[in-house]
Amino acid sequence: MKRRFPLMLVFILGILGIMPYFVPHGGYQNFDNALRNDFIRILSAFAIILGLVSLMRVHHDKIRRKRENWQYSYVLIIGFVVSGVIGLLGGIKGEMFLPTNVAGFHFDIQTLYLNIIVPLGSTMFALLAFFMASASYRAFRARSVESSLLLSAAFVIMIGVLPLADRISTHLPSFAQWIMDIPNVAAKRGITFGIALGGIATSLKIILGIERSWLGGKE
Amino acid sequence: MTFVILSGIFALAPPTGVHAFDTPNDGGGAITIEWQISADDETIEGYEIYRSEDGKEFEPVGFVGRGRTQYEDDTDDTKEYVYKVAALQNSQTAHSEPTPPIRSRSQWFDMTSANLLIGVIIFCSMILYFINQAKKGKALYIRKISGLDAVDEAVGRATEMGRPILYSMGIGRVDYIATIASFNILGEIAKKTGQYETSLLVPTSDPVVYTVAREIVKEAYATIGRPDLFDSDKVYFVTDSQFAYAAAVDGVMLREKPAANFFIGYFKAESLILAETGASTGAIQIAGTDQVTQLPFFVTACDFTLIGEELYAASAYISKEPLLLGAIKGEDLGKVVIFSALVIASLIGILTRFPILKLFQ
Numbered sequence: 164m165k166r167r168f169p170l171m172l173v174f175i176l177g178i179l180g181i182m183p184y185f186v187p188h189g190g191y192q193n194f195d196n197a198l199r200n201d202f203i204r205i206l207s208a209f210a211i212i213l214g215l216v217s218l219m220r221v222h223h224d225k226i227r228r229k230r231e232n233w234q235y236s237y238v239l240i241i242g243f244v245v246s247g248v249i250g251l252l253g254g255i256k257g258e259m260f261l262p263t264n265v266a267g268f269h270f271d272i273q274t275l276y277l278n279i280i281v282p283l284g285s286t287m288f289a290l291l292a293f294f295m296a297s298a299s300y301r302a303f304r305a306r307s308v309e310s311s312l313l314l315s316a317a318f319v320i321m322i323g324v325l326p327l328a329d330r331i332s333t334h335l336p337s338f339a340q341w342i343m344d345i346p347n348v349a350a351k352r353g354i355t356f357g358i359a360l361g362g363i364a365t366s367l368k369i370i371l372g373i374e375r376s377w378l379g380g381k382e
Numbered sequence: 383m384t385f386v387i388l389s390g391i392f393a394l395a396p397p398t399g400v401h402a403f404d405t406p407n408d409g410g411g412a413i414t415i416e417w418q419i420s421a422d423d424e425t426i427e428g429y430e431i432y433r434s435e436d437g438k439e440f441e442p443v444g445f446v447g448r449g450r451t452q453y454e455d456d457t458d459d460t461k462e463y464v465y466k467v468a469a470l471q472n473s474q475t476a477h478s479e480p481t482p483p484i485r486s487r488s489q490w491f492d493m494t495s496a497n498l499l500i501g502v503i504i505f506c507s508m509i510l511y512f513i514n515q516a517k518k519g520k521a522l523y524i525r526k527i528s529g530l531d532a533v534d535e536a537v538g539r540a541t542e543m544g545r546p547i548l549y550s551m552g553i554g555r556v557d558y559i560a561t562i563a564s565f566n567i568l569g570e571i572a573k574k575t576g577q578y579e580t581s582l583l584v585p586t587s588d589p590v591v592y593t594v595a596r597e598i599v600k601e602a603y604a605t606i607g608r609p610d611l612f613d614s615d616k617v618y619f620v621t622d623s624q625f626a627y628a629a630a631v632d633g634v635m636l637r638e639k640p641a642a643n644f645f646i647g648y649f650k651a652e653s654l655i656l657a658e659t660g661a662s663t664g665a666i667q668i669a670g671t672d673q674v675t676q677l678p679f680f681v682t683a684c685d686f687t688l689i690g691e692e693l694y695a696a697s698a699y700i701s702k703e704p705l706l707l708g709a710i711k712g713e714d715l716g717k718v719v720i721f722s723a724l725v726i727a728s729l730i731g732i733l734t735r736f737p738i739l740k741l742f743q
Contacts, residue, residue, distance in 0.1 A: 185495050188488040189409040189459075203557065207590055214589035214619030217596075221618045231637045280623060287625035291651060294658040301661075302682040351674050354690040356720055357713075358672045360505065361691030362559045364713045367506050369562065373513060373705050376569035376697045377562075377598055 170372040177370035219243070246275055316342055394469055395421035396476035397429060402465045402484045407495075410459045410488035416452050417478060420469040423448050430475070431455065432466040437480065440466055457486045509712030516708030524707055529668055529686030530699045536666045537574045540641035546581035546616075547571070548640040550631050550656065552671070553624050554648025556590040559694075560672045564647035565598055566697035567670075571644065572602035574700075576611050584617040585634060587627040592619040628652035632659040645669040645684070646693065649676045657683035670696065 176198075183195040222236035250272045253261040257271035268274070303314040322328055323339020368374035397417040405412035415431055428447040432440035433455060444453050457463060462483040468475045516522055540547045549568055554561035568584065575582040584599065586592040596617045603612045620630040632655065635643065643660040645653065646669065653669075653676040660667050661683050669680035670688030680687045688696055691713060698706030 185492055185499055186490055187407060187409040187492045188490050189411065190488065191490075192409050199557075203555075203590070207588075210589035210593045214586075214592045217592065217614070217618045218620065221615050224615055232633075280626070283629075284623065284625040287629055287655065288651060290655060294654045298654060298658055298679065298682045354674050354677070357689075357691035357717060358674075358694075360713050360716045360720075361563075361694035362672075363502060363505060364509055364709050364716075365559060365563055365566075365694040367509055368706065368709050373709065374566060374697060376566035376701065377594070378569075378601060 166375075166378055169378060170375075174370055174372065177366065181366075215243075246272070249275060316346075394426070394471050394474050394476040396469055396478045397467045398478065400465065400467050400478040400481055402463070402481040404484065404486050405454060407489055407492040410486050411457055413455050413457050413463060413465075413484055413486050414452060415455060415465050415467065415481070417467045419449065419451060420476065422469065422471065422476075426469045426471045428470055429453075430468045430470055432468060432477070434464045434466075434480070435461055437464045437483065440464075440480075445470075459486050459488065461485065505712075505716045508715050509709050512711040512715070513705050513708035516704040516711075519704075522704070522707050522711050524695075524699065524710055527688070527692050527695070527699055529670065529688045529692065530696055532666070532668055532686045533571065533574065533700055536642035536644075536668060537571070537578055537580060539666055540575075541578040541580045543641045545641035546583050546638055547575055547642045547644065548631070548634060548638070548660075548665075549582060549584045549644045549646070551584070551586060551591060551595065551647035552645065552649040553587045553622075553627060553652065554591070555588055556594060558648045560648040561591060563672075563694045563696065564670075565594060567644075567646050567693075567700065568595060569598045569602050570697055570700040572599045573606050576603045576606045576608045579608075579611065581613075582616060583634060583638065583640065585620045585627075585631055586618070587620060587622055587624075589619055589622070592617070624650065624652055625655075628655045631656055635660050635663050635665070639663055640665050643667045645671075645680065646688070646696075647671065649673055649680075654679040654683060660684075 179195070179198065183192060186192075219240065222239050224230075225233050225236045226240075249261065249270050251259070253259050253270040253272065255272045257264075257269055257274075259271075261270040264270075299317075302310065303317060304310060319335070320339045320342055322331065323335050323342075328335045328339070365374065369377075397420045400415065400417040402413050402415045405414045417429070420426060420429075426448050428445055429450065430442050431444040431446070431453045433443045434440040443455055446453055453467075455463075455465070462485045464483050465481045466477050466479070468477045512522070537547065549571060551561055551564045551568070554564075556562075572582055582599065584595050586595055596614065599617050600609070600612045603609050620627050634640075635656075636659065640663075643656075643665045645656055645660075645667070649656075649671050650673065653671070653673075657667060657669060657680055667684035668686045668688070669684040670693040671677065671680065672690055672693055674690070677687065677689055681689075695710045695713070698710050
């Protein structure tokens with residue numbers, strides 16, 4: 164029963180999940196919407212408690228055992244507590260109990276988000292430029308036929324999109340565009356077909372209980 | 383008298399044949415009105431659509447330009463409506479005859495999706511046929527996927543080096559197909575790490591994914607008879623913020639120095655940040671995603687990449703379970719059918735351009 168119940172649940176919910184694509188009826192669409200959005204939101208609300216407990220436990224353990232860079236765990240725990248207090252007392256836009264503006268600082272989640280999370284996220288995103296350079300260097304080393312082809316295609320596209328490309332050759336921009344539109348799209352579509360069929364097959368295997376790796380495999 | 387005769391001669395012609403019907407294949411709440419254009423269509427501004435609930439008081443509900451013959455009106459399924467269409471020219475209007483009362487309804491089946499349903503049924507039948515063949519014990523040939531052959535090597539390497547294995551499922555939600563495929567692979571990899579007693583780290587970015595991943599790892603260890611190996615602190619939730627998650631996983635790679643990194647699931651821009659950091663630590667890296675835009679990054683920075691449907695086939699390939707392998711065979715046949723249809727359609731398209739074929743028309 165321990166395994167049969169989840170399998171039955173997956174089968175029923177899987178079939179219910181397929182039906183909205185073929186059943187446009189308003190009542191059923193509303194039911195599906197509730198299942199997909201409200202139900203998952205409620206589940207997430209419970210799961211986030213488990214997630215936060217797990218996060219705190221990991222960092223508490225790190226501090227206790229003085230593992231490498233354990234000091235940063237204090238930053239996380241203090242940040243968690245401070246943002247939690249500000250969120251509970253200040254609200255999203257300062258509509259709760261805390262004074263919203265003290266010496267120019269707004270005690271609310273939006274202020275924290277815009278002034279801390281967004282710049283930190285942008286910093287990480289900016290790192291991509293450097294990682295792209297190092298990855299390109301590795302990819303474009305002409306060691307094999309494939310990487311030589313990759314290098315040549317990248318070279319043509321990079322030169323082709325430059326404003327001065329048509330000064331080199333009037334055919335260069337259109338050739339670069341041709342590489343992007345024809346071979347590139349053809350390869351992408353091939354992969355997309357495989358993904359679509361693989362997605363259906365995976366869903367079918369899970370709905371019918373053939374795929375049970377998520378349950379720890381076969382009994 | 384002259385005015386009456388002239389206005390009779392130059393009167394604006396209304397649209398004709400106006401009829402309204404419940405919009406087909408929808409969830410209700412819409413009525414489609416169709417008409418034939420006015421004889422003065424070229425000179426008018428357009429058509430005003432009027433609606434009435436009692437058949438007496440009409441109110442305008444929409445306007446379309448000249449030449450158009452259709453309008454879809456948003457409606458309430460509990461009410462009946464009567465429609466009229468008027469041709470507009472400066473201040474002149476010419477109203478059509480009202481339609482019979484009509485009510486919108488919800489449909490239980492979308493006929494426009496019937497071809498999709500038939501296609502899915504055929505494809506599913508092919509998969510089930512091969513699964514049945516596998517059940518009967520027929521040997522099925524599955525092509526080699528080097529990324530998955532390397533899983534044993536990666537786990538073995540981590541065991542020899544005494545270092546952990548990192549398994550990241552990316553930033554997908556639990557209902558993403560890539561995340562579901564990743565769960566299946568996680569189960570198999572957890573079994574292998576359990577057999578070798580190698581530590582498996584699974585930082586997650588979604589609380590529901592975390593909960594499921596924890597149960598999968600726990601079940602996998604229990605399946606191989608080593609429930610004692612499960613450490614709940616090794617499978618943990620980090621954050622649902624994309625780049626904060628990338629920073630956290632980067633930190634794990636730099637501190638813990640895993641011998642093998644698996645990036646399998648749904649990834650976006652963080653894919654390259656993770657894969658490049660992992661490459662700098664010297665770990666063997668196996669990636670897999672169905673995000674076509676992220677594949678080049680993984681191909682560049684990882685040792686092995688599962689491209690597209692290889693990700694979905696991975697669980698079957700690793701477990702070597704005949705029933706699951708049968709499903710892969712069905713997928714391949716589906717691809718052959720689609721590819722053949724594309725080739726045939728392309729050939730027909732090309733051949734019809736040759737003048738000689740016009741002789742047969």
